[in-house]
Amino acid sequence: MSTNERRKKEIKEMKQEIIEAAVQLFLSDGYENVSMRKIAKKIQYSPTAIYNYFASKEEILKQLLMNGYSIFLNSLKEGVAKSEEDALSRLKASLNAYIHFGLSHPDYYRLIFIENLHLLQKIIIDEDDRTKGFQLLTELVAEAMNEGVLKKNEVQLVSQSLWASLHGITALLITFPDFGWSDFDGLIRFQVEAMIKGVS
Amino acid sequence: MSTNERRKKEIKEMKQEIIEAAVQLFLSDGYENVSMRKIAKKIQYSPTAIYNYFASKEEILKQLLMNGYSIFLNSLKEGVAKSEEDALSRLKASLNAYIHFGLSHPDYYRLIFIENLHLLQKIIIDEDDRTKGFQLLTELVAEAMNEGVLKKNEVQLVSQSLWASLHGITALLITFPDFGWSDFDGLIRFQVEAMIKGVS
DNA sequence: TTAATTTAATTTACGCTGTTAATTGTACAC
DNA sequence: GTGTACAATTAACAGCGTAAATTAAATTAA
Structure with missing residues (x-):
């Protein structure tokens, strides 16, 4: 029919x-x-x-989360793609891309990573977009360890620590913009360097 | 009367x-x-x-925030007081106390640092409790720099970076408990070490 | 002690919320 | 043309924060 x-x-x-x-x-x-x-x-x-x-307002929310997460993944991939080819540059590029996504899409970041993180598990990104954000990070970390630019360690542990620091700086800058941050860009650069140094 | x-x-x-x-x-x-x-x-x-x-529901919320923040401050001070006397131990103790507060009072942490951070500025803790949390952190950082156990740098910048990483690990562990964290305690220890190393 | 006044508490009400149930209208199959 | 399926509407429910009007109780003044 x-x-x-x-x-x-x-x-x-x-x-x-x-x-x-x-x-x-x-x-x-x-x-x-x-x-x-x-x-x-x-x-x-x-x-x-x-x-x-x-079926409910939450179902609409889930759809919004999917859209936002899709934009998030593309931002990460773009950031990595535009970077130099060595493992460390690629890793740093992903860290910067993460923060940059948060700052340029604060509503989406808040929705996904601050207010509804628990819903994220249930949401499957469509088709070939299977490479989730955290997996991308772990791959880059593993890559960097293999190339010897990052101290060998448990990949999961290091990736989770990096994610935590990323989330921290991003969430604070978004939810507390009026705090007297020393210097927005300077702080971000410092944080990324500190993160790398911390796990090196 | x-x-x-x-x-x-x-x-x-x-x-x-x-x-x-x-x-x-x-x-x-x-x-x-x-x-x-x-x-x-x-x-x-x-x-x-x-x-x-x-006057409103928000006024009750503010009172709750004050209570929670008071508990938070006491936790930090206790943690520092119980530590060894050298600057690095004191700094580490404060970092651990921060995370520990979040994990043992997740509702308060969520209320204060995740959902209503913007209200925190307006809230003044009563009387002699004037030493706010972030000030305590900056003092410990400055102390550590003066004792030469932390690389000299802008105290504000370093403190803000440390806070960001603290908030990140705490917020993620609270809001995403079902994520496959490698090993709760191990991750926290690793994160604290990475933070110190990152700014050293 | 009684009357007047202040004030605390309740009832009522408004406009909002997400959502369910009953109803209407319209496009299709036979 | 008639019956059926179903999309969209209206009506309704239980809840929300809160303002206004009202009642009741306590305090002050006479």
Whole structure:
């Protein structure tokens, strides 16, 4: 039946319309201030119409998390791709890319890594985007150890420590912008150097 | 007038009763799930009675933050006091005490340092408790630099970098307990060592 | 001691939230 | 054309933070 297929397309389009409205509202108003009714109003539907496409508000949130995480992964990969080819440069590039993503997409960072980290496990990025962020980091760490630019150690342990420091600087700069940070860029550079030195 | 003074005492007691109920509920149900109505029910008052003592729910939150921050400061000071007397030991003790506070009071840590960090500036701890947490850290860093166990550098920059890494490990362990952390205690030890080495 | 005044507590109410249930309208199959 | 499936709407529920009006109790003044 062609009507069936067209219907499927319509469902997909409607879902798309909903999450586009949701993203826009959440970027401007902040996530917690966006209600189902506001989303519905933006797309000119009644509030409960949305429930034909998403079971709950949390399901929309999950979709937003997927989108944000996809952008996050691309940022990391781009950062690494643009770097020099040696293992240390690639590792540093990934660290800088992580922080840079947070600072240029604070709402997404907050949503993914601060407020809903526990939901991340359940979210599978589509298809070939399987290389998750942390796996990328562990690969770069292992690479650096193999090339001898990083002291050999448990790869998981070192990667987790690096992630922790990355998250710390990013989360603090985002959630506490009015703290008297010495010098934004200087602090970031110092932190990245300290992280590398710390595990070297 | 003695009636006036007695009244002041009653107000203080009522406030105390309210925040005690609020703390209990928030510790068991999680902060966002505690409503004014639930607090009121617990202390056997009507919901709006609370508004004679706290202007809003946020004012109760601020009180909780103050309590939590007070516990936090005491934990830090205790940790330092119990350590060896040399500057490096004292600094390490403060780092460990920070993480330990987060792990033993995850709800308070989440409330203060993850969800409401921006409110922290406005909160002044009572009386002689003026030594704020970050100031304590900077003092220990300066001390360590003066004793020559830490490379001389901008004290603010180093302290902020250390705080960032502390926050990172603490926040991640709290908000993502189900992530496959190599070895909780081992990771913490490694992180503290890496932090010190990074700024040495 | 009684009357007037202050003030603490309650009830009522408003506008919001996420979500369920019942209802309406419309496009399709037979 | 009639019956059925289903998308969208309206109505409704239980909850939220909080403002306003009202009641009740305590304190002060006469």
